[in-house]
Amino acid sequence: MSKSLLLPRLGETMEQGRVVEWFKKPGESFTRGETLVEIETDKTVVEMPALADGVLRKIVAEVGEDVDVGGMLGEYDVIGEESSAVPEEAAAAAPAAAAAPEMRSQAASTRQDVTTGLRATPAARRVARQGGIALDDIAGTGRRGRIERHDVEARVNDTGCVGDANQAREVSAEGVLYRNLPRGRVAYREWRAPNASGAPLVLLHGFSGDAQVWSALASQLQRRGKHVIAPDLPSHGATDFDSADVDGMAAAIVALIEDLGLGGIELAGHSLGAAVATKVATALKSKVRRLTLIAPAGFGTEIDDDFIDGMAHVQKGGGLMHLLRRSALNPPLLSAQQLDQMAGAISKRGALAALAGNLVSSGRQQIDIRSELSALDAPSRVIWGLDDQIIPWQHASRAGPDIPVHFIPQAGHMPHWDQPQKVAALFI
Numbered sequence: 001m002s003k004s005l006l007l008p009r010l011g012e013t014m015e016q017g018r019v020v021e022w023f024k025k026p027g028e029s030f031t032r033g034e035t036l037v038e039i040e041t042d043k044t045v046v047e048m049p050a051l052a053d054g055v056l057r058k059i060v061a062e063v064g065e066d067v068d069v070g071g072m073l074g075e076y077d078v079i080g081e082e083s084s085a086v087p088e089e090a091a092a093a094a095p096a097a098a099a100a101p102e103m104r105s106q107a108a109s110t111r112q113d114v115t116t117g118l119r120a121t122p123a124a125r126r127v128a129r130q131g132g133i134a135l136d137d138i139a140g141t142g143r144r145g146r147i148e149r150h151d152v153e154a155r156v157n158d159t160g161c162v163g164d165a166n167q168a169r170e171v172s173a174e175g176v177l178y179r180n181l182p183r184g185r186v187a188y189r190e191w192r193a194p195n196a197s198g199a200p201l202v203l204l205h206g207f208s209g210d211a212q213v214w215s216a217l218a219s220q221l222q223r224r225g226k227h228v229i230a231p232d233l234p235s236h237g238a239t240d241f242d243s244a245d246v247d248g249m250a251a252a253i254v255a256l257i258e259d260l261g262l263g264g265i266e267l268a269g270h271s272l273g274a275a276v277a278t279k280v281a282t283a284l285k286s287k288v289r290r291l292t293l294i295a296p297a298g299f300g301t302e303i304d305d306d307f308i309d310g311m312a313h314v315q316k317g318g319g320l321m322h323l324l325r326r327s328a329l330n331p332p333l334l335s336a337q338q339l340d341q342m343a344g345a346i347s348k349r350g351a352l353a354a355l356a357g358n359l360v361s362s363g364r365q366q367i368d369i370r371s372e373l374s375a376l377d378a379p380s381r382v383i384w385g386l387d388d389q390i391i392p393w394q395h396a397s398r399a400g401p402d403i404p405v406h407f408i409p410q411a412g413h414m415p416h417w418d419q420p421q422k423v424a425a426l427f428i
Contacts, residue, residue, distance in 0.1 A: 002057050002075040009069045009332050014041050015219035016068045024056045037073060053079040069216060120147035127152045127175045134194055176238050181255050184241030188231035191218040196227035199264045199289045202257065203230040206271030208311035208352055210237030217416040220424035231256055235351035244354040246367055250279035268292035278369045281376055291380040295388055295413050298369035299395035305363040307390050312356040314343045326389050328414040374400055383426065385411030385418060
């Protein structure tokens, strides 16, 4: 019986990959560790090795095609009974996790893009997607006319952004944008379709996250014509000031939305971000066209307080990975170095400990958003993963009789990680 060869998540910000080259043709056999296909991600080019001996039966994604994480690249047969016992549901994660040492990466800027006539580095493609910029009319300054990241950044800055056209938009090497507010500098990411329609969607992440947790969902929405903005909350990510309570965070997001000059918006928040989003909606009133709460905090007292404490005081990458596995069924596959860097940044900043103390005490949530939610005029709804290990999905019954609830199967506390396509479909 043929098995599916699925595209794994090869980095935290990866939401899709482009097929560069197939090294096997249908009908050809391969051995464990032999390269099957070369994939271009948003940062590099990776050779995907086989995890077992087998025969390639079918190529589904041809050279030049973009494939979402978890999407099918092809089909193959496993040779040998022992190898065939590998669970199919692990196929999307196993290539990067089990065979990471065998993967050979090379900087995309040093190789020719064989997929199309358009030559651009993965970083340039990523910044273009986030800025809603088409690559077709950008002249590349790289070797043999290849479009580099700084070429796209120059076009983004020339084009300008929402908000005050006189205020320059800073773009970091990682595609992070910044706005200077009275309390400090707020970092955010933006995904904008060239012909985006409807109100911009503002996404607020949860405790210990940042805007990058929305990458998979935001990319799905961008391809469907949406304009998405995702800030780093105070005490998180690249935003350079802290806040130890939900009210302070909400005030910062209100200030950002006003500074960007946004009119009507759609607002969504996850977990802690859902509580912040509710307060933002209360402050902005009629500006908010719709409010979406994903696994929200503030509906009940129960919560995995060990998870909150663990994230607030994490020291090592290994400990962080254990916590990520509790938050999602399919967390991003990160290298040991990436995990250590993330844990080190959280530990060094030390801002989450004070926030955690105001959110949870003696194992119980200390915030309640139900009264504010019931007073809102904006249409509201709740999305919850049925495998949530952090906040019980049964809290959804407390949303109120007029608020619809959407349950997502095979999804944990972060359904936008586990099932981004299903969550994206609810926003269209």
